[in-house]
Amino acid sequence: MSDRRKAGLLAIGLGFTAASCTPFSDRVASSQNTDVSDAAQPPANGPEADYPVVIGEPFTIDGITYTPSDTLNYDEVGYATLDGATVTGITVAHRTLPMPSYVEITSLDSGRTILARVERRGPMTNTRLIALSPAARAQLGALEGSPVRVRRVNPPEDQRAELRADSEAPLRMETPEGLLIVLRQQLPTVGSAPLAKAAGNPTEPVQSIDPTASRVSEKPSGSAAEATVPPSAPPGPPAPAAAIERANEAAPPAPIRTGDWVVQAGAFSTRTAADRVAKNIDGYVEPAGRLWRVRSGPFQTRGQADAALAKVRATGYKAAQVYSIR
Known part of the structure; x- marks a missing residue:
């Protein structure tokens, strides 16, 4: 065999070897004139924009331990505080709900209900349930210490996109006065109280987080952070269901x-x-x-x-x- 033919066969063999060593994804990208790094980027909006979801580790505020968790049926009444002036969008701070997640917040003074996005941990006080951004406070019409109901929801994607873009989602239907009466009677003097138990059994007492109690011990429940208070601080009696009918x-x-x-x-x-x-x-x-x-x-x-x-x-x-x- 001539030296020229041997050299030609050697070149062909090296070409096959190089091709076999090239990753398949690179060869496909080259053949389609596609940048693999660009194709791997997630869209700027859409459901993927709510990931990754952050839960976080337990933490303690003045003797009460809060354990963040992905609680789907979260429903609690308490009091609102105002977040920092530099916080933007219809957003809130919550101690235990996932970040991000979405909540309906109802003013127990007016019945107005807004949709907000949980983006921060807080408030770092046991006397308040949630911290409102300036825009969320304005849309809800709340003041420092206003009584509120906070309920986790799963809104449609177009409303999620509005909140991610720092815009307002449409107001929810206002809460009827009869139901507001019931919810106000579940409010503790300070702190917050879960409503999950009351929904299943209205006659069962609902324990509240009372930061003035001398001993507070954490226990698992439908609420992400529920504490037991001493017998000397029992919750108020459940409100009569007939209150709703009288309001109509x-x-x-x-x-x-x-x-x-x-x-x-x-x-x-x-x-x-x-x-x-x-x-x-x-x-x-x-x-x-x-x-x-x-x-x-x-x-x-x-x-x-x-x-x-x-x-x-x-x-x-x-x-x-x-x-x-x-």
Whole structure:
């Protein structure tokens, strides 16, 4: 065999060897003119933006140990505090819920309910349940020490994206006055109280986290951080269920109005809550089955209705809609 032919066969053999040593992913990327490092990057938004989820280690505040956990049915009443002025978005600090996770926060003073994103640990005091960012405080209309209900939820992706972008998600339906009465009666004097037990058995006492108790011992429960208080500090008795029914009083007939378009701010379980919203938007209330609709108008044209809709949403009722009543 000639030296030239031997050299040619050797070159072919080295070429196959080099190809076999090249990773398959690199060869595919080269053939498709694709940058593998770019393809591996996760999208900037979407469900993946909520990962990784951080739980964290147990920690102690003034003798009470809190164990962060992925509690799905978290539902607790307590008091809110205000977070630092530099914190942005509709976000909150919580001691035990995953970061990030999402909660509905209800003001037990007004019934207004907002959606917020848990992004920080806190508050670092046992007398408060949650710490609100300035934007969350403004949307909820809360003050330092305002009584609140905090309930973990699983909102749709479009609302998660709004919160991740430091925007507001639409206000939730306001809590009926009858239920607010029940929730207020579950509030401890200080600290917080879980509602998970009361939901399953309303007659079972609910223990609260009382930072003034002389001895506090942690025990596992449906709430991420529930403590036992001494017998000298028992929780209040459960509220009567009839309170909700008493709140749903009969309504007078809606006024006679003319026009083809209305703006509906929402539908509410009690006349009291509906009247409060109607006053805020200079609207009126009308019955709709077991609910009370709050509307403004009617308006002669769709343009007039759209202008009124913008004002209603600016008031805080971002789920308001225009309806034709022809």
